Amino acid sequence: MRLERVGRRYGPRGPWVLRGADLDLPGSALVRVVGTNGTGKSTLLRLVAGIDAPSEGRITGRPPRTAYVPERFPAALPFTATDYLVHLGRVHGLGRATARARAGEWLERFGAGEHARTELAELSKGTGQKVAVAQALLADPDLLVLDEAWTGLDTTARTELDRAVRERVAAGATAVFVDHDPRRLAGEADAVYGVESGTVRAVAATARDVPEEPRVRITASGGKPLPEGLPGTPAIEPPDPDDPTRPLVLTVDAAHSDALLGALLAASWHIHHLGTEEGVRV
């Protein structure tokens, strides 16, 4: 599949979110898309998935069996989890019995089997996300597009999704994903693309070629919640602290460390330690 000189803007006079984007998506490949907040990653993924059309340029060779998981699951649909999955399985060309069996298997796999008959509107956010992910995997897609699909899943389901993505790629599919956590499938991507200032560029031809960028570790604590949209999208440990006053370790590319420190200090966070980390990769 290929994107050639693709541009997208919202509205005829809107600013170009993407312009002149070229992208080759081979089969049997895991492709990561990175970039800071609001640079157009979701826009690019919607174009790749075919649920949005480019304002200019062309997209060719998209496999017929394409699946997409958006950042937010539209939970207000009037179906039970199983009926929704069967319906989408039918849309993807599965027979009713196969769609029903696979719906059950995927819900079980993600630990949501007990919610098979729950109305979508009554599902918790996390279980709704499990249904969204099951929907995408149900019909063995040849192109799997995941936009922050891990967000909201519990640890077991996240690991299961990692496994399912690897299985699809091993079966010959292309999986394109965005995730804010740089450790997600770290070192496994066949290609990494960065979206920046409206353009898409290869950050690394293969995971092995990722340049060794120094990473900075900041240990910090604060009484207030962390500010939204931290510079450099740092990895944060532990990800869900029980005690907000407990120090967190934030790891970020050195290029963003000053901005991140500034954001933490502006939010009245206390900095305990600052150091570099060797060998951390995208």
Ligand SMILES: Nc1ncnc2c1ncn2[C@@H]1O[C@H](COP(=O)(O)OP(=O)(O)OP(=O)(O)O)[C@@H](O)[C@H]1O
């Ligand atoms: N449907 C839309 N209508 C108008 N503007 C939009 C629409 N979708 C996205 N945009 C704009 O396009 C730009 C890129 O948004 P997009 O969601 O693609 O970025 P992103 O990199 O995925 O962001 P984030 O990391 O915050 O998820 C933003 O300025 C956004 O406001």
